[in-house]
Amino acid sequence: MKHIKLVSILSLTLLTLGACGASNQEGTDTNTKQETTSKESNNDDKKAVKDIKKTTFNTNDSKELKTNAYNIKITDHKVIPAGEEGNEYGKEAIIAFWYETTASKDEDESDNLTPMKAWMSSFIATQGKDKNLSIAPLNDDSFDETQKETIKPGETIKGATAYKLINEETPVELTAQNISGETFGSLTFDVK
Template identity: 40%
Template sequence: MKKKLIFSAALVLSLGLAGCGADSSKDDKPKEETKTTASTDKTADKETKSDDVYFKDNEVKIEDLKIKITETKVIPVGEKGNEYGDKPVFAIWYETTNLSDKDIDPTSGWIAVFTAIQDNNPNAVNELEVGSLPDDRFSSSQIEKIKKDGTVENAIAYNLDDLETPVTLVAKKGLMGEELGKQDYPVK
């Protein structure tokens, strides 16, 4: 029951991050004048945007937050971190940095940005379900608000469907944002 309550609270909080990746080109702020050609301006805009938001080298950065994956591992059923599950889990430890004045906690930040997939179904996308918290050090801090420019550690686990197919983490600019990239993680 506690797991469902925490997950529900995190999901509700993550809805606030849905607009994290909003297109900044729609701002009403005047743009600085430059003496470059239009084609050069477009190239510079693309380079700036790709540097401002990304998913590479185990790190994602969007407008409001940055998440750095520090460790991953598979935890079999019954072992510490997966004592109550009936499937092995893919556990991920990470650090979340709040880059804004918004109310962001490490769990809702993660859920707003990442989806975990095991591509083992030829007919449908197999999104993995969130499992129990794999590290009890974070049981009381996983939904605490992170101060602006503060960094908080946390962990999350996903129930695995098999021990062969890698887990693909897909990062987006918030819940409804565009995809930033994917990274595969082995489960062996």
């Protein structure tokens, strides 16, 4: 009886060790695939940064950011104090931007470009000595659905984004930049 238990335990141990070895082998394959994917991703990132370098930001009247993949035109902006329409639940004043995002006719629909993705990957808002502003909720029902809609090639979709203000005195600087931090221009918005 003891002999059968011993053989059973040894068999179970061998099976477990065998499974660990197979699992470890699979892990190696997965790591290789991840490294390959990571290298491909890095190449895509470099391509994206290269493409983004074709960007222009018209800081004059049109307030339009143009890239080879999409354009963003700022159509309006407004400071909304806490408690007022559009910022009913906020404790701080916000600055809101309304804009139109147009996908290039050559844009690949599989990129799932949305107005929100385009804005967030293109702009940074600061107030004062380079103090980044955080995104704030904007109660504008007309953009709830369109913010997340995929923009088809050549199509334009409206969007809106808001930032919490640090104070209501210092102007906000909206800077267009790419993922590597290269800037393409800035616009200054008075908040008084």
